Amino acid sequence: MRIRLLHFASFREAIGRDEESRDIADGTLVSELWAVLGGEVPLFRRFPKPPPAAVNREYVSADTVLRDGDEVAFLPPVAGG
Amino acid sequence: MYLTTSPIDLAALLLEARPGDGALCLFVGVVRDENDGLRTTAIQYEAYGPMAEAEMARLADALSRDFPAVTIRMQHRVGLLSVGEASVAIAAVSPHRAEAFAACRAAIDRVKATVPIWKKEFHPDGSSGWVDPTVSPSGTDP
Numbered sequence: 001m002r003i004r005l006l007h008f009a010s011f012r013e014a015i016g017r018d019e020e021s022r023d024i025a026d027g028t029l030v031s032e033l034w035a036v037l038g039g040e041v042p043l044f045r046r047f048p049k050p051p052p053a054a055v056n057r058e059y060v061s062a063d064t065v066l067r068d069g070d071e072v073a074f075l076p077p078v079a080g081g
Numbered sequence: 082m083y084l085t086t087s088p089i090d091l092a093a094l095l096l097e098a099r100p101g102d103g104a105l106c107l108f109v110g111v112v113r114d115e116n117d118g119l120r121t122t123a124i125q126y127e128a129y130g131p132m133a134e135a136e137m138a139r140l141a142d143a144l145s146r147d148f149p150a151v152t153i154r155m156q157h158r159v160g161l162l163s164v165g166e167a168s169v170a171i172a173a174v175s176p177h178r179a180e181a182f183a184a185c186r187a188a189i190d191r192v193k194a195t196v197p198i199w200k201k202e203f204h205p206d207g208s209s210g211w212v213d214p215t216v217s218p219s220g221t222d223p
Contacts, residue, residue: 009127009199010211057132079212080198081110081169
């Protein structure tokens with residue numbers, strides 16, 4: 001199945017692009033996708049646990065199962081205001 | 082729309098007061114010239130736009146449940162802002178001041194905690210860095 005993955009702020013700079021499509025295995029969890037990214041981006045391996053994640057523009061827990069067509073984003077520490 | 086790329090129109094946020102409202106509390110967050118001991122010349126605000134809009138709508142719903150007497154309007158700016166420019170504004174109107182102050186405070190605290198917006202600070206020497214409130218005290222203000 002295929003998901004759309006968005007990158008923002010420090011994560012966008014670390015991975016070098018702002019969005020991408022990815023083919024992932026059925027049943028992949030948010031936490032498992034983060035582990036895959038950690039294999040590609042050294043900065044991401046410094047996180048002891050996955051950062052807050054959003055699926056289809058809502059916060060979800062790391063044990064959420066991803067679905068085909070999901071819009072997924074891992075969020076660096078937010079700093080609005 | 083809760084996000085804007087244009088300067089925040091404070092007057093427009095204040096139009097909400099009704100005849101029964103006796104208090105209007107306005108919070109405006111402004112770009113400061115230093116943070117954690119480093120001089121700041123400008124801040125780039127970046128948002129996950131559609132989610133930030135949705136999250137601020139969810140916050141507004143929750144605030145209206147928590148403060149039923151209060152009407153809240155809020156706006157957050159994105160883009161490159163200079164020192165002294167308003168980055169966020171929240172107006173809370175209610176019959177009496179206590180709820181207006183409380184709701185305004187709760188609104189800015191929740192915006193800063195959950196809305197997917199990030200800021201990159203630029204320094205006089207040309208360097209820059211993303212603000213991380215989880216490792217610096219900057220998350221406590223404005």
